Amino acid sequence: MTKWIKKVHMYTGLLNFTMLLIFAAVGISSTFLPEPKQRPRPQAQVRYVEFASPGNLSDRELADHLHKTLNLPLTRPSPNGGIRRNTQNELEVDFFTPAKRYLATILEKESRVRIEEIRFDTWQFASYLHELTPSKAAPHWPTRLWGFYVELSAWSLITMALSGVYLWASTSRRRTRWAKISLVAGIGGLILFYKLIR
Amino acid sequence: MYRLLRNTHLLLGLFFFSFVLLYGITAVHFAHPAWFKGVWTAQQTHLTIPPSSAPNARALARKVMEELDRRGELSTVEETPEGWSLLIRRIGTLIEVRYDRNSGRAEVKTRRAPFMNVLSWMHEHPGISYSYFLHNVWGVVIALGSSALLGLSLTGIFLWFKIHGERWLGSVLLLGGLAFGSILIFALRTA
Numbered sequence: 001m002t003k004w005i006k007k008v009h010m011y012t013g014l015l016n017f018t019m020l021l022i023f024a025a026v027g028i029s030s031t032f033l034p035e036p037k038q039r040p041r042p043q044a045q046v047r048y049v050e051f052a053s054p055g056n057l058s059d060r061e062l063a064d065h066l067h068k069t070l071n072l073p074l075t076r077p078s079p080n081g082g083i084r085r086n087t088q089n090e091l092e093v094d095f096f097t098p099a100k101r102y103l104a105t106i107l108e109k110e111s112r113v114r115i116e117e118i119r120f121d122t123w124q125f126a127s128y129l130h131e132l133t134p135s136k137a138a139p140h141w142p143t144r145l146w147g148f149y150v151e152l153s154a155w156s157l158i159t160m161a162l163s164g165v166y167l168w169a170s171t172s173r174r175r176t177r178w179a180k181i182s183l184v185a186g187i188g189g190l191i192l193f194y195k196l197i198r
Numbered sequence: 199m200y201r202l203l204r205n206t207h208l209l210l211g212l213f214f215f216s217f218v219l220l221y222g223i224t225a226v227h228f229a230h231p232a233w234f235k236g237v238w239t240a241q242q243t244h245l246t247i248p249p250s251s252a253p254n255a256r257a258l259a260r261k262v263m264e265e266l267d268r269r270g271e272l273s274t275v276e277e278t279p280e281g282w283s284l285l286i287r288r289i290g291t292l293i294e295v296r297y298d299r300n301s302g303r304a305e306v307k308t309r310r311a312p313f314m315n316v317l318s319w320m321h322e323h324p325g326i327s328y329s330y331f332l333h334n335v336w337g338v339v340i341a342l343g344s345s346a347l348l349g350l351s352l353t354g355i356f357l358w359f360k361i362h363g364e365r366w367l368g369s370v371l372l373l374g375g376l377a378f379g380s381i382l383i384f385a386l387r388t389a
Binding site: 007010011013014015016017018019020021022023024025026027028030031032035073074097098099125129131133134135142143145146149150151153154155156157158159160161162164165168173176178179182183185186187189190193194196197198 | 208209210211212213214215216217218219220221222223225226228229230288289290291310316320324325326332335336337338339340341343344345347348350351354355358361364367368371372374375376378379380382383385386387388389
């Protein structure tokens with residue numbers, strides 16, 4: 001039994017090594033970097049696309065129609081929070097990929113759309129990557145596959161944590177004083193923090 | 199060297215066991231929120247705070263927390279025709295305050311998240327520049343835990359490599375994972 005659990009522990013770690021590095025990098029960078037909103041906004045690339053706005057559509061329907069028409073790579077329909085009217089009453093719609101944000105503004109009088117393409121910095125990209133689960137992924141193969149990889153890694157974290165403790169508990173090293181102290185201190189610290197924050 | 203790294207892997211792993219487990223479980227929570235049932239609770243009360251005691255929103259927030267023995271940090275402030283609308287936050291708890299400057303009446307609604315949401319909130323609460331002390335403590339824990347994860351990954355690779363019988367299959371998994379991840383990262387970054 002221990003032999004197989006050791007293999008599971010090891011293989012899980014090896015298979016998910018890339019994702020573990022990303023999780024660690026995101027955790028460290030998000031501690032020290034300002035939030036994306038507070039960082040300097042990267043220069044947007046602007047382009048215009050012909051777009052005839054069909055009448056009698058709600059903002060939601062128009063945003064979905066725009067999404068289908070533009071067919072921007074790796075995007076999915078904008079969530080409700082990404083659809084709004086600006087001060088000129090033009091419809092603005094956000095579309096996101098892990099690497100960039102597209103801000104599309106429908107210029108109805110000009111029968112075209114202005115598309116601002118804003119590329120995320122490396123850390124913001126990594127942050128998007130680490131939270132891209134299948135339910136959030138756009139229906140394209142890279143995002144879908146990545147979503148499954150993230151979910152696999154989430155389960156792998158649980159597997160590695162539990163199998164790691166099992167491996168320690170099933171060997172003579174379970175009697176090591178420092179190991180016991182580490183485990184108890186870690187669990188105790190987390191419980192204490194939870195109690196304090198509640 | 200081997201002994202040192204093996205002990206480092208063991209002690210780091212055991213100390214951060216609960217942290218890694220928390221991150222794994224909450225990542226599953228983010229992916230499948232419907233699997234976890236939980237209900238927010240709300241408690242409503244009111245206070246009378248003379249306008250002289252609350253000359254600004256920050257002073258009002260401090261006064262509310264003092265009077266009701268609440269903790270947290272002022273998150274958002276909105277000016278209303280009557281006075282202010284405030285949101286005070288701490289991980290797992292939201293305190294909404296609506297203050298009427300004329301009457302001095304403050305309506306306070308405290309909303310508390312269920313267990314799993316608190317853990318998920320902890321997951322996505324990095325940083326060390328908060329005004330609430332415990333939030334900064336947690337930010338340090340996240341930085342240490344993430345560094346530990348990096349340390350566990352690297353020492354794990356070393357320990358695996360020392361097991362000669364596992365090198366072949368292990369290399370396939372490691373290189374396969376790296377290649378798979380790298381191709382997808384490239385595809386996502388350049389699309």
